[in-house]
Amino acid sequence: MSFGLKPSTARAFEHAPSATPSGRSTGRPPSTGSKTMVARTPKSRPAVSNLFAKPNSRPAAVVQDTSKDEASTGDSSPETAKKIASSSAALREQIAKARAAARKTAPKKQNDIIDSCTANEAEFDLSSDPFNVVPKTSSGLLRRRVEAARVDGRLNIAAMGLKEISKEVLNMYDYDPNDPSKTTWSEMVDLTRFIAAENELENITDVFPDIDPELASMADDDDDAKKPQFGGVEVLDLHGNLLREVPLGLRRLQYLTSLNLSRNRLGVDALNTIAQVESLKELKLADNSLEGQLPNAICRLKRLEVLEVQGNRLSSLPDSLLELINLRILNLSDNSLSALPVNALSSLPLIELLAAKNRLNGALFNESCTLHRLQLLDVSNNALDFLSGNEPLSLPTLRTLNINTNRIKSLPNLSTWTSLISLLAQDNKLSDLPNGFTTLPSLRNVDFTGNDFTKLDERLALMKSLEVFTIAANPLRERKFLTMSTDNLKQDLAARLAPSDRDRITEGHKAEEIGEAF
Incomplete structure (x- = not known):
């Protein structure tokens, strides 16, 4: 490769003697190799x-x-x-x-x-979003649930932030043969469970129009009028919404047995419509805006078994309540009731009566009565002085009595309360055990905390079933009983019994040992 030197200069380089590094000539002829300067080949570098x-x-x-x-x-x-x-x-x-x-x-x-x-939600019957990853307002999730409801008859659109019922729900039974994505007509079933709780619904009139299903069935198929699609609903759950009124079309639901409207904004006028659903067996209206007297219209629900109206501002109950001949559970807690209709309640087949946090005063039952089926009675957090005054009160099937935080000074004779298991009487003014208390064969849990007991009856030691007996915060003369365990308390009291009573305890222990051996 030539660097472009002039010819004269190139010849001078060719005939010049070779020189040592010190600059002296060696006198040897130059090498006969290449007569031109070649560029050094670059070394290859690793890639x-x-x-x-x-x-x-x-x-x-x-x-x-x-x-x-x-x-x-x-x-x-x-x-x-x-x-x-x-x-x-x-x-x-x-x-x-x-x-x-x-x-x-x-x-x-x-x-x-x-x-x-x-x-896989429909196959395993699990929530499609157990960890709240997918937004609840997703239209795709709503469509999938509607599609599944066409087949199994159960629609759950709870907690999806809905402010109105979407078109996918309102038109879920509109069949389109040209849409292959929808369920075939032969696979569809009537909706029996409709759950739209914990949303922001204010009006559901479009869902339940006030149309007679018999007239709608006779109407022409080409008629554009809106026909009821959910006439077969048996369970309707709309709790936790913003409803101020219920649609009149509810009265057209001939098979509705369970209606949950708790935690809405309904007034007593809503009961005039609800009372027309005569098939109801369970009605929940807790935490609404019910005020004053419970309307007499409620007594039209002859099949009603459960009525929950706790958390309202009801001040009285109608005497016609006795017409609810199938009522088993009545929850009246957290209202403004000052008295209960004794005659009506004693004629009902009540199993549970809950009336805590009201304004009950004086005697709960002003006259003698018998509640043959009552198992739970809760009248805690009131201002009661007596349960029945001087009148006898027979509760042969009662299992739990809660009278905490009242002013009760004495209890009636308990000898007929043979099924009683738990007696809760904290913060009252009891000073003596009621008559028949030590003869109760099933009593296990007793709490007399915060009363006026000054001494204890030695016959407590004879109660074999008694497992927990709390007597703290009482002015007892023997302070050691305040902190004793139930077993130690019974042993201490047993030592004070007459010899005949102690023999009864010994014989009872022997009988128990023989029974355990067999």
Whole structure:
């Protein structure tokens, strides 16, 4: 490779004697080799392509081929350097694109997992979103639930933030033969359970129009009038919404047995419509805006078994309540009641009567009565002085009595309360055990905390079933009883009994040991 010297200068270099490093001439003729100066071949450098890409990828091959051409030709011109720089830039750009693509792929995999879990919801009857990953207002989730409800008759759209019932629900039984994604007509069943609790619904008139189902069935199919689609609903749960009134169309639900409207904003006028649903067996109206007297219209529900109206501002109950001949559970807690209709309640087959946190005062039962089926009576947090005054009160099936936080000074004779298991009487003014208390065969748990007991009856030691007896915060003369365990208290009292009574305890223990042996 020539550097372009002048011919005269080149010849001078050819015939000049060779010189030593010190500048002296050696007198030897110059070498007969190449008469021109050749550029030094650049050393090949190791490729860095394998550090960033696969061996078979295109950018690495480009770099290797470029280095080979440069080494063979010895070309170090600016054009070659420009090619190498452009190849490196292309490699870096491809690496950046690959990383960006990897970041985009990660969330897609998570969505695929969520979609696969949602697809299996109907098969395993599980929630499609147990960890609250998918937004509840997703129209896709709503459509899937509506589609499943067409087949199994149960629609659950609770806690989805709905302010109105969507068209997917209102038109869920509109059949379109040209839409293959919908359930076939032969597979559809009537909706029996409709759950739309914990939403923000204010009006559901469109869901339950006031149309006679018999007249609608006789109407022409081409008629554009809206026909009722949910006439077969048996369970309707709308608690936790913002309803101020109930649609008149509820009276058309001939098979409705359970209606939950708790925690809404309904007034007593709503009961005039609800009372027309004569098939009801369970009615829940807790935590609404019911005020004053419970309307007499409620007594039209002859089949009603459960009535919950706690958490309102009711001040009285009608005497016609006795017409609810099937009522088993009555919850009146947290209202403003000052008295209960004794005659009506004693004629009902009540199993549970809950009237805590009211304004009950004086005597709960002003005259003698018998509640043959009552198992739970809760009148705690009132201002009662007596349960029945001087009149006898027979509760042969009562299992739990809660009279905590009242002003009760004495209890009636308990000898007929043979099924009583738990007696809770904290914060009252009792000073003596009621008559018949020590003869109760099933009594296990007794709490007399915060009363006026000054001494204890030794016959407590004869109660074999008694397991927990709490007498703390009482002005007892023997303070040791306040902190004693029930077993130690019974042993201490047993030592004070007459010999005949102690023999009864001994015989009872022997009988128990023989029974355990067999």
